[in-house]
Amino acid sequence: MFVIATYDINRKRVTKVMKVCRKYLCHIQRSVFEGVITDKMFRMLQGEIAGIIQEHEDHVIFYTLRSENYVDKIEAGEADLSSASLFM
């Protein structure tokens, strides 16, 4: 399956969430990960994230597709700002 994960996470927990996401997906923007993983890996990812986040302070969205073929990805600009503090 193809997964796009986006999040708004309280600073206290964002490093933990990023560390978990990196185990399963590729870091493509500051708060966006994507990748092709198995259903089992996706359940593991969800489980690990659920163990970290706080219901009322954090928000994670997983967009899942059966295949990458259903989605087109169009990019504008080429900056790699995934770790820059000046940007949002």
Place this chain on the structure above:
Amino acid sequence: MFVIATYDINRKRVTKVMKVCRKYLCHIQRSVFEGVITDKMFRMLQGEIAGIIQEHEDHVIFYTLRSENYVDKIEAGEADLSSASLFM
């Protein structure tokens, strides 16, 4: 078409980019918008964004699908942090 737009934008331009995105899509996370729009509206959105961003300082991704039916959206946590400065 269904569009998910995510961005890392230099602070100098982020307000302008958000304003444009709001014209076409729904703001669902701090740097994520989504919505169902026509092909023509998508081209207008792309054009407006291209007129704002700086190639080497900004990065926008548009994920596009023919239909929402191809994607599942699973959410964890319920915080609405789209405008909170404490979060990333």
